[in-house]
Structures are given as structure tokens and as C-alpha cells.
Amino acid sequence: MDNKKKQILLAERPIGTPDNNTFQFVETGIGQPENGEVLLRTLYVSVDPYMRGRMIDTPSYVAPYELNKVIEGGVIGEVIESKSDHFTQGDVVIGGYGWQTYYTAKETEVRKIDKDIAPISTHLGILGMTGLTAYFGLLEIGKPKEGETVVISGAAGAVGSVVGQIAKIKGARVIGIAGSDEKIQYLTEELHFDEAINYKTTSSLKKDLTKACPNGVDVYFDNVGGEISDAVLAHINKFARIPICGAISSYNLEGHDLGPRVQSTLIKKSALMQGFTVGDFANQFPEGSVSLAKWLQEGKLQYQETIKEGFENIPDAFLDLFKGNNIGKLLVKVADQSS
């Protein structure tokens, strides 16, 4: 076993796109667990767009990261030493302790996961935060009815790809918007979306939407914001529902995110636009997890992961999120599971 652990700290708050100066790698002693604690070795680290928001010092739904502290986020770890009655060596757990290779956790800080229902990495994705985000945002805010049209931006991402499949399960017509031909092919051929539009190569997103949505848009699940959302808004139907999950197009903007104001459209269409984060539905997580696991086991949900290897590649993996290179959940594998 190593006797040092690696950590990645927030070295400075980024303005615009984060770069190498944003992060600092350090090493420190691993330490010993005390009673009620477990020593964890990190297996997978999650990188997610929302983390960009925590890097700046503006009030949001979660506290900003502290400077010179480890960057927190979802992690899958393995118990390598336990001083807790609730865990034994070899248990695999999920926690939020972030970008470090080892961590001494209080037993209340982490939760054991079932290693058998699916690969353990899925607990950071389709069976975890991003799957639940898709589930609750679509079903609690979007509320698609059979035969309605659901449009999803960032459709090939960790959340969007699940949203579309759940919408299909609910009998909706599903149109995905994504940024590469590989993603378009994935959405239509693997996930059986009814249509998918490559916003980077289209000559007119509006025209493509008109063609793909002959009956208008009833639900628009928005992961990106910006001009893509402006275009979709022009197609919404009366009583449309618009869950606002992300606005990745704006996260690295240095100036204001200016665009057409939405108020008049919302009035004309009696439409609802609601921002949310998965934590808003925390007391319904058990229900969501059960449904997702069931659909996964029944083969009704597919998933894809983009897995980078190596702790030192975490910052690059994070930056890849904003380049739109990943399909499905983007993860970094830090170590092999020993058991």
C-alpha cells in the first residue's frame, strides 16, 4: 500500500475556462482510521459540469469550494481498513470526498453500494446522481404524457441520455440535440431516440426542429442554455414544461449571458420553466433508484461511460466536459478494485 495520498486542490478561482493554474496536486500522509472510521482507496472519481459553479465564490445551491482545499465530488472507494461495525474490508462505498486517492471517512460519510446489480461505476452515473437527475427532472417537472414530444439538449451526456430513454419508456416522441455525428448515431441507433439533431453541423436548428417536431414541443429538458435553448423555445406548445437542469454553454462565460428574454414566450404559451438540482428530490431518492435499477436490469435503459484512466488526468477529464467530447457519463478510473 502507498503511504502517501495524492490530492487535487483548488489553487485559484477560474475566470473563464479553468486551466492548469486552477488546480494544484499535493501529496500528504494517508493516516489511520480511528473508531467509527474507514480508510478508503479511491476507485472512480466523477467529473460533472456543476463543479464549475462551485469553483467560483458566488452563492449557489451548494457552497463554493474553498481555496487550497480538496475539490469535492462524487467518488467510488473501496474499504481497505475498517474501524467501523458497519463496513468490512473490500466493501465498495460511494461518497463525496472528491479528488484524492485515499480518504479516511467517518462511517456516516459514505454509503455501501451493491456490487452485484451493475458495474460499480454506474453508481456515479445511471444508478447515481446523473440518473436520478434525469429521473426527477423529467418525471417531476417535465411530466411527459404518452404521445407528447420531448426535446433534450446535451442529449448524449450523462443526464440527457437517460432523460430520453425514460421519455421513451413513458411513450413520448423523443428528439435529442447533440454536437457530433457519433453522438447523433448513438442517440438514434443505440438509444432509439426518434430523431437527433447535430447543432454544430446544421444550417438551421430552427428548421430542423420544425421538421423533427411537427406537433411542437411539450417538454424541453434543458442541459445547455444559450442559443440552442432560444431555438427550442420558439417551438414550444401551450402548457409546455421546461426543466432547467444545466446551462453548460454559459459556465465558462466571462461576461453576461445575454439573449432574448423568455417572459413573453412563457406567457403566450402558459409555459413552465423550472430550475432544479437533484438534491431537491432527496427524500424521493429510494423510489428513483429502484425504478432506474429495475429498468436497467430489464434492458429498458442503456448507458455508456467515457472512462479516463489515472488520477493525474482528472483535471483534463473535467475540462473535457466543456469540450463536449464525452458520450454518457464521464469518469476517471483511479485504481482497480482489489476484490
Next chain:
Amino acid sequence: MDNKKKQILLAERPIGTPDNNTFQFVETGIGQPENGEVLLRTLYVSVDPYMRGRMIDTPSYVAPYELNKVIEGGVIGEVIESKSDHFTQGDVVIGGYGWQTYYTAKETEVRKIDKDIAPISTHLGILGMTGLTAYFGLLEIGKPKEGETVVISGAAGAVGSVVGQIAKIKGARVIGIAGSDEKIQYLTEELHFDEAINYKTTSSLKKDLTKACPNGVDVYFDNVGGEISDAVLAHINKFARIPICGAISSYNLEGHDLGPRVQSTLIKKSALMQGFTVGDFANQFPEGSVSLAKWLQEGKLQYQETIKEGFENIPDAFLDLFKGNNIGKLLVKVADQSS
């Protein structure tokens, strides 16, 4: 009795602010009611901001006005001749037949109103469309809880003034935004709003809001859109609700209504923004009407009307809406009630 009726037609679709060329006055024969019809003399005509939207040929929640046809809208009329079993001479009715001095209505086109519970003009205002708009927008979308903070733009208008009073009835702290010292005084002294801000004279609406809303904004009832709404959005709390009732700041804009995109704020605050029109709640009108009449009779609701006199002044009254000169409901009195 006159043997001609006056009508105001839509002569051309306005670009920017409507003017004299927008309207055309004509005279035509009054005609006789047939079986199942009533002949009405117009007493009051309602002018409302939403009518601006119907003057252009863009799909909205109601069909556009037709060129060279009478401009439709809420009217209080008196039955001067009845060929219907449901109406007798002297009955006062409400209808949507618009800007004309007489009208022959099918008995199903109009509804008798109770002349005794309040002045008949209130059926176009606090007991009518604008009161119901306030009632449902606030209670069904805004859902203010006791002790929460409710901010209202266009607060001295026909809708805003009722919204604030209902929010007070529900135990909320109420802040109004309006555009003249007379309106501010009306809101705080007559309607007992907790605070009112004159956006035209303040040096910083944001600072005034910070001071007036020390606990942030839980409900923002938006009648105006534009920069006022941008400023209020900066103050919303987690789980804020934002009923979008109007965007009068944009109705006469010739170009795009550009501003900061709202998506990121909605996510950070898990906030809801919902456009609506009163017709969305049509099947609940009886409940709303009963509550409004009860509060009015109990003295819990005050109202003010700005009444212009004379059919020929209807276009000017309509244009006044966009100058922000009126307090409460703006109406035009066309004739005296004979009975």
C-alpha cells in the same frame, strides 16, 4: 335612441407603439335583435395590455384581431331590447364584443351580472378578469406562505394592486414596484403594502430591493418584464416562484427583447417561472369570483379605477396603459346606466 352605432376597427397592425393610424372609427346601423338575441348598449369598455398582443399577427394565447374588424375586449352593457327568455330590459351584462357603442348579442354570448354587490364597473376589474388574474396567478403559481416575501412589478395596476392585497391576506410581506410617487403612496397608504419602490426615481433598484427584502424574495409576480425583472431575479430565494403575468415593457418594442438569460439563476435557486393567462384557470372561476367578492364585501380588498369618459377616447385610454398613468383598472365609460 341612436339609430347608428359607433365602432372602432383595427385599421393596421402597429409596429412599435400604436397610434392614430392603428384605429379607424366607423358608424353603421344598429339593427334589430332576432329571437334568442338581445340588443345591448355599451356602458363601460375595458382596455388591457394583452390587447396589444392581439393587434399583431403572431400566434399567441388568443387569436390575433382581424384587420378592419371591431377590436374585441371586455365590455359591460345594458339590455335595451330583449328577444331572449333569459334577459329583460335593464339587465346589465358582461361580454367580449369590444369597442362599439351597441351590439346585438346572442343570448349565449353575454352573462348577466349582479348589479348590487358592487359598482358594475368592478366586473371588468377586481371582480372580473384582472381580479381573477391576480387571484389565480398568485395563489396557484406563486403560492405565498405566511411570512414569505412577495414582490410585485406593475404593482399599482389593475392586477398588481389585487395581487398585493391577496398576498397580505395570506400573511406575506409585500413589496410593490411602481413608477410614480402617487402610486407609491397609494400602495403603502391605501393598500398597506409593506414597502413600495419607485423604479423611475430610485438610484439603484437593486439596493432598494436589498433593503426592502432582507430575507430575499420568495414570490415575484411579474407584470412588466425587462430590467425590473432582471433586478428582482437577483434577489430570489431558493424555491422561489415567479408567475409571469405580463411583460408590458416589451409589448411595444420593435426589436428583440434582449437581457440576461435566466436559466442559470433558475438552476441555482431551484426556482419556478411560469407564464399564464387567466383563461388557464377557467374551470376555477366560480371559486375565485366568490373569494374576491367576499373579501371585497369584508373590506379586505380595496380597489381604484381610472375611468375615462367617452367612446372616442378609447384609443387614447388604451395608449395610456403603456405610459403607466393609470392606478388600478383603466376603463372607459361610454354611456350612463339608464336604470
